[in-house]
Amino acid sequence: MPPVHIAEGYLPPLHAVAWTAAAAPFIVHGVIRLGREVRENPEAKLLLGASGAFCFVLSALKIPSVTGSCSHPTGTGLGAILFRPPIMTVLGTITLLFQALLLAHGGLTTLGANAFSMAIVGPWAGYAVYRACRGFGLLPAVFAGAFVADLTTYCVTSVQLALAFPDQESGFAGALAKFGGIFAVTQIPLAISEGLLTVLVVRLLRSSAAEDLLRLGVLRQKDVATKEQVPA
């Protein structure tokens, strides 16, 4: 199962335009935040470049699914936790554009719809859950954030497809049940897999790149201090 990119030409033209219009304000907001960050801190541009390349590669990793198949993580949860949702919106949209042009995954007419699910709703929902669960500890919050970001992305895609192709008998509700049902079978296990992978990555980063996580605000000074006090 490929990552949930809506393929080029899959959406009717009106829907493609509408989703592009819906995604545009979030992307503009992200670009404004990106511009401010780069003005205040010119060297951040290079780190943002590295972050974008990391997001692209992350979404190309194959992860084993509980159902026995293989899939790719969306990477939106980890991206939102590390770089915050507005920046992730921009990085995610650029990643989607490159995936369309370099890998033919997704499309140019469906870029708005894909950006809305994968670079906007997924990161914002995942980040909100991560912040809400942060009190339970870093790793449980990371798992919850990545799980919700992944699942929300698929739910939004189901809604987009159901709106574009309502069922002939039962309309939008029936189509949502069809698309949601298919995604539920394949994507709930994948969302769990992505949550687990994200926890593994953050756990390793906590020991190998604590300074970066501190700078990005993922770790707090007291987290590092507490860890250092634990005897070997």
Next chain:
Amino acid sequence: MLAIDAAAYRSPWRRHHPAAKALLAGTLLICAVSLPPWPGAPITAAITLAVALGWARVPPGMLLRAARTPVSFALTGSLTFLITISADGIGWAPDGARRMADVVARCVAALLCQLLFASTTPVADALPRLIRVGVPAVLVEVALLIYRMLFVVLDTTRTIRTAQAGRLGHRSISATWRSLGGLGSAVFVRSFDRARRLEVGLAGRGYTGALTVAIKEIPLRTRFLAVAPLPGLLAVVATLTLERG
């Protein structure tokens, strides 16, 4: 290097301006998504394929490999059109096969247009020119940086994966998970480390925040620009003629 981008660098159309190629592929793409799927989509697909293989000399094998995954997604995604859900339960949709054929035909035609542009225009040629049409410079610069770092990071990922496989890192499910976690974190650490080293190197050369890249000047107003909308126009005329006939 990724196959589509490699083909774009080798393309004989590289000497043409990206805007002219965008006009050609763009008009065909508009035809693919907005003309009636039958006969619009097959006609657009046939014209695009003829332009790609005959005129732009896109390698057919590469085109086929690149189209395989998105077409399979369109096919599997469209299977849902064959069934309908009603108060009586699940049944066959009477018009499902036609609906599926419409969507798949439109998808294939649009995908070929996208591939025509992508396999004749390297991203590095198209991106810097977006500033001239009003895209914020900061966005283009970050996108270009991502593009340039992408290949190094992909290469690093491949090297780490090979090393992990050589150490039996994928022999069981638990080992695969450990390897994936290690791979994700190692790629992150190395990407950031590389960016920092790049920053130090640039600072030593007087970096102030502007990454100016030389862009090869390509003339826009050529005969190619004049004929660029013709394939799209041909698709419109052929579709309307067949529909009326």
